[in-house]
Amino acid sequence: MPPGPSAPCDLETGADKLQRLHALWQQYGDCVRVPAASRAAATWLVTDPALIRRILVSNHRNYVKGVGIERVRVLLGDGLMAGEGAHWRGQRRLLQPAFQQAALGAYLRGFHTQALALSARWQQAARAGERVNVTAEVSTSTLTAVLQALFSEDLDDLRDAAGQPAFALVSEQSQRDLQFAVRFRALGAQIRELAARRRRERRFPPDLLSHCLRARRGASGPMDDKALVDEVLTLIVAGHETTAASLNWVWYLLATHPQVCARLRVDLRDLDLDTVPGREQLARWQPVARIVKEALRLYPPGWLYTRRAVHDDTLGGYHLPAGSDVFICSWLLHRHPDHWDAPEAFRPERFTAEAEAGRARYSYLPFSAGPRHCIGEGFAMAEMLIHVAQVARHLRPLAPTDAAPALEAEVNLRPRAPLWLRFEVCDD
């Protein structure tokens, strides 16, 4: 049996989950067995890249999604995030083409427009000497970006009974409780109606909804309305909250590291920021990418991947019984001293091509790995790069006077309270 405490530990509830996982890892190492408080099977905390590879990649068929997935399923049904087995495989195959590099070009104009609008608002606030509620602003902006990618020309028509934008509650209400789930699932009716209208009118503008409507799986035809609604709701939540959380951390880190921000602004002078970038151009925005990647290292929004073993397995030479829960905590992995010097330091230069090539695979997993890795990685990176470049081009965040934001480690890792920052316009 791997090392670990003999008494049961609750790893699933409470505001200090991260600290408890951290303490177990510090005390027992990279493969820890923890008797569960509420189940017969134990939980294994795994922070060794080679073992993580086995769970997520080489023996992935033996692992299904684990602790917490029931709650996600209430919200997102059997969409890609929570689906399993043959249904998940078929849906992933249908959706994958819409997220391949070649397809991402379709979304870049929307990202650019969102970034310009947000940058203009922040410049106005900076000129007026006002603080910016970064959390609220990036939430609205990333929600709009994903909604545009999904519904394009029909977005403005999607309104609730009171005439308000249908999906506004996603960024207005931050709690992901049952009450939210009921209101959110009710939006499925709007998606069904819009889908029916597009089919009737044979109108398929180039967006993600059209992709879902037109995708066919061999002889089994198009996806049914239940699957369609589950996928659209999944993309809204998965495509918005993670990106929003990441941008909070990017701005917090730039505000607290003025020398990194100054360097970024110098690097930005070499980039063409006046036009909507193409994919080839974005590939050259390495200085911006390094900052985003380092923020994702320190504060990975998907901070915990939970899995459950279907059959027995052998992990690190230990026998792992079927039914065991496995926790992979990217927040710990990204602080592993075997892979990261001074893990707590914000150092974007960790992500130069040479530095990346010299690091163990599976030691950096903000988007997970294997068949269930994030389908939206390219989408999210493009969106964040454009956002950061367009804002940093004109604005410098000032060091906050408040204490560092407390972490909320629930479905995503985000600041517990909204992050407010002051910016300075600096068009040099």
Ligand code: HEM
């Ligand atoms: C910074 C932004 C993002 C981060 C850090 C992130 C992270 C992740 C991670 C870690 C997973 C795997 C979870 C697990 O294995 O348990 C995941 C899955 C997923 N993500 Fe993302 N994500 C981001 C943005 C997006 C965007 C923009 C979209 C869509 C527009 C998206 C859609 C999805 C979907 C559908 C899945 C489930 C994939 C499957 O199981 O087949 N994500 N994401």
